Amino acid sequence: GGRRRRRGGQGRNNNTNPDTTTNVPAVQPREGKDAAGEDAASSQPSTGRRGRRRRRRGGRRGRGRGSDGGRGEITSNHSGQANPTELAPKMPPPSQQQQQPQQQPQQQQNTEGAEGKAKKPSFMSDTRVDALSGMVSRNTSRALAEVFGFEYLTEIQAQSIPIALKGGDLLARAKTGTGKTLGFLIPTVEVITKASSPSATAMPIKALVLSPTRELAAQIAAEGKNLIRFHNLRLGVVTGGVSKGKDNTLFRNRVDILVATPGRLLDHLENTSGFKERCGGLMVLILDEADQLMEMGFQREVRKILSFLPRERQTLLFSATMPKDLRDMVGICLRQGHSFVNTVKNQDTNRQVEQEYLSVPFHSHLHALGYVIDAATSEPNYKVIIFSSTARVCGLLAEFFGRAYGKSKKVLQIHSRMSQGKRTSTSTKFRKETNVILFTSDVSARGVDYPDVTFVIQVGLVEKATYIHRLGRTARIGKNGKGLILLNDNEFKGAMRVLSGLPIKPSSLDFKSGQAHPLxxxxxxxxxxxxxxxxxxxxxxxxxxxxxxxxxxxxxxxxxxxxxxxxxxxxxxxxxxxxxxxxxxxxxxxxxxxxxxxxxxxxxxxxxxxx
Incomplete structure (x- = not known):
């Protein structure tokens, strides 16, 4: 029986711990695991002759087959991560599922109001997840119930999924942290699994997700892995900062869904033998955080990428804002008659974030930042992000405050001057820990989901859209948070003109000009x-x-x-x-x-x- 199953497309798993072979860098997968981080199903002992044979085979035989007989897989190009032929970890048997710790869902379903009444976050809808049962496959429904544990859809999911399932192009506007990722992944998985006719292309890449940053690409991949757990699909990630040799190893196998950053994807389209031919079978193209793709100067790369892709495809474009250069790109990416979904109301920023500004004389700027950080870290279980305008300034501030605080406060940094491996490990640390400070450039401003951030500090002049996205790292999934922008008197008037219309109030921090921070x-x-x-x-x-x-x-x-x-x-x-x-x-x-x-x-x- 095992031999027949392997011929059915199942790759061998040569690592007895499935978790270590499928972990996506920089993202903590939302899976039911025990305290040791091992898959609960694989940690249960097997007894008897049959169990001994299974152990000797090292877990080759797939477990947790979905109700439609499929197996979800993920591949990664990062060293020490997933082998392209290895499987995603499976859910434990029903008898063991009750013993697993309750997973933390991506989206908070409700919050408590002042009088103890359940208060629904503004981005949540009244549509229950089971409303999709007639639209999506049993394997997708099972993942939403067992892996994600959702009860209700967010507004962007409730509005975008039914439209995208019909196969048309879609332009969707939604704030970060409101469930956009599943809003495009669910219909994408359904479209490529329901395609009746096989592609003429050998091992076609059926769906392509473009992400502006490596960190967001890793996060999308982790979400996708959870969604396809019970499907017979494979997902891969290619980004800059990683050896192309690892990418080529990935491409030796089937990749149904590919998540990529623009520069690395274009490199493969232009230079990797056979890659553009595999993209000839593309069915769905997604541009996530499309406004940031434009802001980061990827217009040229996106246009070139489009020239390699088939015209007959479905395109889903998700964005938080609609700047002019993105509106121009819409006419190139989407077909006429495309649908438009807008869940962003008149409120520019999250109303659950208390926003303040502090303007000080330039010579006091660094000392003032010290006192702002002291205030932000005075509460228990703090998690503070400090944004700087450039990678070099970010690195210097991290070095300054790392030395200033020593062992009394944990200081981390992430910026574009760091290696991808270092960025990945630091991102994972910040995601998991509390009582921690992260200095970062705008690589962390969009899409990246760091849970329970309590305070966002922005240092210096910033564009309005970037300010909003940075602020969106806190008060996610219905929680509260605080934000402060620290300016010097030389830039104050110009900066506040840029941010006009936002509910930013003067800071209550009692800071006096010339006041020195001893550290x-x-x-x-x-x-x-x-x-x-x-x-x-x-x-x-x-x-x-x-x-x-x-x-x-x-x-x-x-x-x-x-x-x-x-x-x-x-x-x-x-x-x-x-x-x-x-x-x-x-x-x-x-x-x-x-x-x-x-x-x-x-x-x-x-x-x-x-x-």
Missing amino acids: ISRVLSIVKLEHQKTEASGREPQGLVKACGQAYVAWLGFYNSNLRKLGWNKQILVEYANEFSQIIGLPYPPKMLKRTVGKMGLKGVPGLNIG
Whole structure:
């Protein structure tokens, strides 16, 4: 019997712990596991001759066959993660399911009101999940009930799923954290499983999900893995920051659903033998966080990717906002007569987030941030995210406050200058832990689901759409949260013009100009001491001094691109940049390469240290 089943398309599992072979990086899968993190079904001992044979086979025979006879699989291109031929872990038998800890669902079904009455979060609908039973397969219904444990659909799910199941193109607008991922994954899985005619393409990629960031791609893949657990489908992930060799290993096997970032996907379409032919069998294309795809400058890549894909396909485009460049892309991606779903009301930001601003003199900026963090971490089980405008500034702030707090507070950082492996492991730590601070750039601003974030701090000038998305990391799934934007007096007027119309109130924090934070003062003394040692030795800057120099250049570049918003000219920009260098502990502006100055259009502007 086992031999016949293997011929039916089941790959062998060469790892006796199925969890370690299917874990998607940077995401904690929502599966029923015991405290040790092992799949409960595989941890039950088998007895007798039959059990011994099963153990010797190392778990080759698939378990947890769905009601339609399928098996869900996931593949990953990340080292130490899923092998392309290995299986996703299965649900335990019914007799064991009651012993499993209750899973934490992706979406909170209700919250308690002030008088103890159940209060439905604004993004939840009155549509029960079982309303889909006549529209979706038994295997999908089983995953929603047993794996996700949902009772009701969110508004975006209730409105988008029935439309997408009909096969037409869809433009859907919904805030992050409201269930968009399942809103496009459920109809996608149904469309590709119900296709009656086999594709002429060998091992076609039937569905493609485009994600703007690696972290969001990993999260989508984890959600997809849970959804296809009882289906005979395979899901793969390809992103930048990972060896293409691992991607090629992935492509040796069947991949039904592929989640990808634009740059890596285009690379494969242009350079990987046979890959574009496999995409010729594409049935569904999804663009998730489409507005961010545009904001991050992926218009060219998206247009090129579309040129490789078949015109006869279904396209689902999900976005939180509708900027002009995205509206232009809609005409290219979607067919005429496409449907439109909008669950974003007039309220720009989540009404459950208390929003404040704090504007301080520039020379007090770093010290003020210290006091804001102290206030944000004063409550038990805090989870704080601090957003910076650039990766280099983010890294410097993380280094500053990591040294300032030492072992008294856990400080993490994620930004684009880090390796993908480091970003993945840090993301997992932040997701799992409490009483932790995360310094990050905008790689964490969209779509990434960090549970129970209590406070979001934004440092410096920010675009309105980005402000809203950053703020969306807290008060998710109906919970409350707080947000504060920290500005210096030089940028305050311009920044608040950009954010006009949002319910941002002055901060209640009692901070006085010139007030020094003792821990920050200590770190600034270390910077000055290290700078003196560097000058005395004649060596190139290292450590904190090097990080300060890189942050200076990054700060200068960011604000150089926002002069019009702030009403500055280039001379004022350089003066403020040089003040920034002193704020972070340097006695004078660090040296800049001549070509860097030229690229910024700052040639001839006095005050720069060119060398």
